[in-house]
Amino acid sequence: MKNIKNKFVIVLLGLLLTTACNKKSDGVITPEDRIAFDSAKLETFFNQYPEFKKYEKEISELYNKEDFHYVWYDKDGRVDFAEVLYVKVNEIKEEGVVKKMPYKDDLNKLFSERKGDKASLENDLLLSAMYFYYTKNVLEGVDSQTSKQTGWFLPRPNVSYVNYLEELMKDPEKLEKDETENITQYYRLKKGLQRYQEIQKKGGWRKIDFSTDKKNLKEGDNHPAVAQVRARLFASGDLKVDNKSTLFDAELKEGLITYETRHNRTPNNIITPKMIEEMNISVEDRIKTIIVNMERCRWIDPEIMNAKELISVNIPSYKLFYLKEGKPVLESNVVVGKEMNKTVVFSGQMSYIVFSPYWNIPQSIINKEIKPQMEKNSNYLNEKNMEWNDGNVRQKPGKENSLGLVKFMFPNSNNIYLHDTPAKSLFNKDSRAFSHGCVRVEKARDLAIEILKDDKRMSVAKIDAAMNGGKEVNHTLNHKIPVYIAYFTAWADKDGNVNFYEDVYNRDNRLAQMLYKNK
Template sequence: MKKVILTLLIGFTCALVAISCKDKDGKPTGDNIDNAFRFDSAKMDAFFSKYPDFKVYESEMKELYKKRDYHYVWFDKGGIVEFAESIFNQVNQIRSEGVAAQLPYKDQIDNLFYEDKHKKPDANDELLISAMYFFYAKNVYQGLDTKDSKETGWYLPREKVSYVAYLDTLMKDPKLLKKEGIEKIPLYYGLKKALYQYREIKGKGGWGKIEMDSAVKAFKPGDSSNTIAQVRKRLFISGDLKKNSESKVFDKELSREILAYKKRNNHNPDNLITPALVKDLNIPVEERIKTIIVNMERCRWLSPDLIKKGEYIAVNIPSFRAIYIKNGKLRLESNVVVGKELNETIVFSGKMSYLVFSPFWNVPPSIIKKEVKPGIEKDKDYLEKHDMEWNNGAVRQKPGPKNSLGLVKFMFPNSNNIYLHDTPSKGLFNKESRALSHGCVRVQKAKELAYAILEDDKNWNPKKIDEAMNGGKEMTYSLKKKIPVYIAYFTALVDDNGNVRFFEDVYNRDSRLADLLYKS
């Protein structure tokens, strides 16, 4: 009986000791720590001296191990843990994520997983795996830092993420490593599939070059030429045409697919084989791959939370298109005109807070200097002919059908003085390239956008909106609910059918971004 009591007391005492040796979060403290799975913090400085290419991750790695009291993350008594192998496998497939950067010290890291995975824990090996994790997280999830993205003209907000804290999330649910739609916007995953497809095409030799007689203005349905057969083959290789009959005759099937191709890629929507189309089709597959990669990088700069909101307006500069998402669904899509190269529309975000019907146009000082004053010098009636007037030393254009802002403008106050607006110059929307404005965004369906924005507002109906737009008197209306507006720059998109759509790099930003990616 005494032995039983003694055993119980010993057990109870040990339980108390065990409890007392944990902090309030349940982490081991004091003499109860298994020092076999812990290393001396001084070894971190030695590690970065030995592996200087990983010094970029020093602050985060020190934060990680300080948080864990310098316990091993990637080793247990059996060697390297399974989750470390998952990270290693993802790093070995990092090229599929459109990442050009090479993992430093890859041979040493390969040896850990291929030859020494069951070895006893070693601080140097432990830190190599941590550095590998941060390399993966920074390149696949974060991309270039904010300073670099701003250098490419990107001022949309970027979410700050702690990849130290995110490691805990991944370790609890390793499936997140491969799960789509969690860390990046849907476009990223569409481009990732396209990257695989275009690399397959490159591996098979690409799509060659189409030859077109310079004396031919265009081929039309019914014509016959070697050029037509080459166009057919090119569209088949890229997946735009389901089969290749190798025929030289311009038949209905080819005509239909050329029209679809032109519509997808912002060309004039006809079914002719023109020199412009041939020039576009002759862009090498290597260049298309580069375009896909730089746009995958831009996707990293956008948080999925931005587009999970039920209502927002998004403008994509290179495609000259705007969309209005309402209640999580596409409510309106419209062609737009954006700033020309000397007056680039800024990539940024704001919140639409009010509409102005029958607006005045306060002419910017730069336009007064370059256009209005020279016009007055040549013609004393210049202001009257353009429905303009002096106003406190400045010039403004009166409301009405001639007003450069059209009949309504959509305001989201910002330091760039950019907004969406109507325009009387409707013919501009028929142009293939629409980088033509002084920086603001002209909306083809401006009236329809006003209808859509105000359709749930009891104060308005289409008739009242039309009256306000054509009233000839400026009127401002504050929205009851502000609408997020995003102005972005993507030269490649993917449609619902998985087709890649390529657009003109109107501000020549792709090559600059590519240079940053391939140097990183």
């Protein structure tokens, strides 16, 4: 009986000590197969490979977790997952990573020479460093402090890539097939990147010579620029054949329709100076923009897409989307903050709606705009339906109120919210950065109706009455709705067709410089 108990204890200890990092494709590695090493030798490795010192914390955590045993080798050789990871690292350009892999020659030798199959601490640590290079660059991106320097204050996902390795060791195909580690948009942009990289390999496209003061070109016009546009559309795959003609014919029209549709725009069948200006952006710059936005995707927790409801605003596209169960139920144009009053990239929880709101004017606006007007016109406040309130100025509810007839509140330290506006004409402009920082919503009434669709306390008639009642009314939501205000200058559909937006706050170049550093 004593022997049976001892055998049971040994088996139990073996199961407890065995982790996913001790698995090969042919089964579980027993504790006896594991190779231990002196933890003091880690310092020797980082002295030999100083560029990997940036991963020292994670590597130390990994081996501490494994009680300072090899992770990638046992007495029989190297685990199969190492090969999978090496292939992915060699394809890392497809992930929009431009940083050079440190000591790549050493890693290449590891997989091209027989000695790489043999267990050694140096080899094991090189593979661990390769793993953290991959996860840090492809899945995590730059650290949160760096992303904040670019004006990004959305919450970052908190992932332990030490623990994630355990999952990958169990299922190596997860690294190749799983598309849940980043948000869906990342993988769509990745498709777009591959398309533009192929165009780059073929030589890209030439610049179209067309002065910005020229008139629009339409079907039937004959102009040298038409042939250049034709060549440009052929290079990007929007035109199947380039017949070199300078005549704006039906074939070119079809190419323009394809081009406009691919960029998620309604075709108007004309060539404008603005379109030419857009087409003249080089394929290299387009690739850089895609890479920058793939990086931004790494900063968003993919779990947000599992929210029952979600409101997202993309500043450069001037668009708001309201999603339920991951599907858009409402889309609206928006106006965002101008350059000097940038709309902040952050998230909040919408908790209540204010109908017929007062506009409590910020002190900065009172000092810079209201008081100078009052000095010129003593009746200014009355004309603008404003009044003094406890030493501050506010605008009374009504159709001319700057917040319109409704505002959507998600309390935050930035004092930013979504709201209606009487200035509807601004939504017709291509560039819509005019506000003092808050987000003006074109379909504010529709948004209120959709949000309160299942709220038995509010009908459409009651919403309309509250919006036009001339008296401020707060309505608390039955549940809070996540609101994300983001900044993407490139956005792709499921087929990898990329739509590019104006870098309204000039943030792309700064981030690109960070990513392309030490290329």
